Amino acid sequence: MVPVATRVPTQSKLTILQSLRLQKLPWLIHGFSTRPGGYSRVYGGRSLNLGFTKTDSKATVERNRAEFLAQLGAGGRHPWPLATLRQIHSDIIHAITKLPDEPPSGDGLLTNTPGLLLAIQTADCLPVIVVDRRQRAIGVFHAGWRGTAKRIVEKGIGEMHRYFSSRPEDLEAAIGPGVHNCCYTVGEEVREKFESQFAYAAALFHEVKESDPVREKYPMLFLTARAPGHSNLPIKIFLDLVEANRRQLLDAGVPKKNIDASPLCTSCNVDLLFSYRAEKGVTGRLMGVAGIKPERGKRGA
Secondary structure, eight states, rough: BBBBEEEOOOTOOOOOEETTGGGTTTEEEEOOSEEEEEETTTTTSSEOOOSTTTTOHHHHHHHHHHHHHHTTSSOOOOOOOOOOBOOOOSOOEESSSOOOOSSSSEEEEEEETOEEEEEEEESEEEEEEEEEETTEEEEEEEEEEEEEEHHHHHHHHHHHHHHHHOGGGGEEEEEEOOOOTTTTOOHHHHHHHHOOOOOOTTGGEEEEEEOOOOHHOOOOGOOOSSSSSSSOEEEEEEEEEHHHHHHHHHHTOGGGGGEEEOOOOOTTOTTTSSTTTTTTTTOOOOOOOOEOOOOOTOOOO
16 A cells, blocks of 8 residues: 655645555646644644534634645635535435535545535545546545445445446545554454354454453452353454455456555544544544645636
């Protein structure tokens, strides 16, 4: 997997992550936001929270969004319309040609309309951007474990074929920062769900037996009447969400060389990224965005 490049704009303290592959498309604007450099103060320091959370003010979030769009090249006096979703961990995907009156419920957006910015909000789940370099069409997808189990990215590529006649070999994909298999513990029910859907599910999980220094030093204290004489330590199950979505892209026909994936784990990098799990639910939201540049002198929706 190819890492996602980091771009630090010279006129701002914001750090925006970009795909090395997608950077090569001159007609595309895209980026994954990070934590530092915004106007929010409720999550420690000055952070770029881009979600309308309960703990941050709407005015501050709107100011953050304006700064983020400006640094992407989609702001200024005539900012691009920003299309978002009421994300519900589903496989529902909307194809749009203009900014909806209200954010629709779902977890995927598609368009081939220039001047319209599509956005996915995350704080551990994966933001996935898929671009048709030939038809100049884009899709953005919110892939948590539920959406991934429902094959949202795979279905999204099918929807791009339906709406835009996209061919898998013409697609470029970027998986943004999210929680990685080093930190993403899940329950047995999640593993069972994946095993019922994917033949390769076993490769997506690994187990770690919890350690207990006291038990290791004083094993006699933990003797039980049940064979083999000691109570068992619980097992932690870890899911590789990045690999799960990479496999869906491959299964849908996207060439391996056309897929970028960020090496950054949100839970391991809370200084740079927001993590719902690591911060126990009190955190901001990141954005993964993509848009098609309008022809000179024209604006989209």
